Amino acid sequence: RAAKARRVVLVGASFIAMEVAASLIHRKLQVHVVAPEAVPMERVLGPQVGEHLRRLHERNGVVFHLQQSVVAIDERRVVLKDGNAIEADLVVIGIGVRPLIDLAERTGIKTDKGVLVNEYLETSIPEIYAAGDIARWPNPLTGDHIRVEHWVVAERQGQTAARNILGGRERFDVVPFFWTTQYDFTLNYVGHAETWDKLDLKGSIEEHDCKLSFRRGGKTLAVATIGRDRESLESELAMERAVQAV
Template sequence: MSQGEEIIGPDFALGIASGEVAEGAPMRGHVAGKAAIMVRKGGEVFVVGAFCTHYHGPLAEGLVVGETIRCPWHHACFSLRSGEAERAPAFDALARWRVEQIEGVIFARERIRTAAPKTAPARAPGSVVIVGAGAAGFAAAHALRAEGYDGAIEMVGADPAEPYDRPNLSKDYLAGSAQPDWLPLRDPAWYRDNRVSLRLGRRVLSLDLAQRRILLEGGESVGFDALLLAAGADPVRLPIPGADASHVHYLRSLADADRLIAAAAGAKRAAVIGASFIGLEVAASLRARGLEVHVIAPEAVPMARILGPDLGAHIRRLHESHGVVFHLEDTATEIGADALTLKSGGALAADVVAIGVGVRPNVALAEAAGLAVDKGVLVDEYLETSEPGVYAAGDIARWPDKITGERVRVEHWVVAERQGQTAARNMLGRRERFEAAPFFWSQHYDQAISYVGHAPAWDRAELSGDPAAGDCAVTFYAGGRKLAVATLGRDLESLQAEVAFERAIGAL
């Protein structure tokens, strides 16, 4: 049994006095050697598994909302009644036990079997094609089967690898602390057992919306009744000499990560161009591999535009405490075989170079097909494009966001997964609005930043707590409207901010 499954707290099978179980406050314990939590909600008591099925987050530290519990780490949401994972990034259900109350004592009894599968509506499409095998694409395929859809599902992806955990590429996987077999979102057998046809390493050349077909390279075409576009984004390439040299790396795919890992094995000094989230995560991972790391970026304070000056300055100090050297308010003008030329006039030696200066959404297919496109594929609140029966999700989707009051496009993993789930349910006629508050997390050494909401521009940032102590929150406003909350070491506050945004969205 792993340390995370350590058996602590009372044995729920032996009984817990009813008065000891507070309303909405998860109690940690165990049943038959399995870690569990007990939660009272109104007149009912539920006993479910103690750890999130995504990254094993401790649900006893999570937040109970209605008949659900949310993970403190990455905001997955589970039904207390069924154990079902209701929202990404978790997909597997929690274990659950039957509860019995006798004379003021609560007992956990036998394990309850998985709930019966759902039945899809009679008007469900005959076939679904998903363009893109990333976060949104996988989540959509999974949701379709979870909702009882029995028709054909074809998933087409340019990446030759089966859907995998992309956020890990710049974090633990690149650092060397996550094994390759941790990355796949599902075992290959899952796709076979659930009849999800994968066409990987294949590019879609065009969409024929009139004939409801997609054309693949090689001349093959695939028909559809409903279509999800989840083509993702590609890294922005620096337009400077040497940016495409063999020792220069852009991190987007598993193959990119493997090439960077191989290059790092024979290198001593790395240069990272860009102090974005991915750039600094790469810097931290390369430091974990023992490389000397230099970061070049044009801003005065890393990530200040997103996180504010206080939290941005803390992130800089954190990286510097681990040996990262910053070259701020500067840019690279040329990349040579063993050194970079800086705009400031200096030169910086480097064996390997990683570039993280943003991504560009893959909207060419949609635009060529005549779909409405403006800085992304335009979708309505149901994630449907200008063509009925065609949906878009993930990095390419630009939807009407009630937090900002504007159309937004967000390049984050959890957003893509949740949009994939919503689009899938809407293909089945559920008419579910996408109203989740955007969420992402970023890992830097032993500190994780959580960010809820979306603040592309803000005029006021309020700090509470102390970043240096690893305990703070920054709230971002524009014109008096609260747009986002970033937290460090305050997981519960991050969850509470998410719920507040959702309730505000629902009231609009």
């Protein structure tokens, strides 16, 4: 589709949407991004990184329509809630996923924005397990149930669940991680912080040389690094040791 398109509208400002935007800009297409938030990816990465990414994309030609939503899509355009319309040959929607939990609910398995599992990935019904994007498991560092949409997590959970189905009793205590590359910008993220009360920044985001620590209650829940791969690995190792100590 992109090979024949000239104007593209991306709905959403998630990691996938932003990576698609960078990819399509490399193809010399006109790219517009529509999203409800005021700062892209602020909820996950904080306002400083979000603003940097917005400026980075704008310098490369992306046009943002923030604090907006889509009310209609037809063959030639996308209509926004403020009444403005954007001409488009291609529309890409990257607004997240909703877990399909109907089957679990019908069988009486406990759910909460996903299928609830214990540290062994076992559901509330013994000998029934869940893994992957649908599973919400207890984070050993906080006790909160979390759900992570990343293929590495899904792959490793599947392996752990399989061993436990075969009679093992293995905790799933892997520290989640992901990364994103957009233009010349690469960010690595380890841990999981849905909310935080303190964000420590060391270094410079603009110079692509920094470390951000997402903290809550004095505890580091996640670390994002730009241009500091060694510190990312060291942070991951520290979290693994903290988990093993629980």
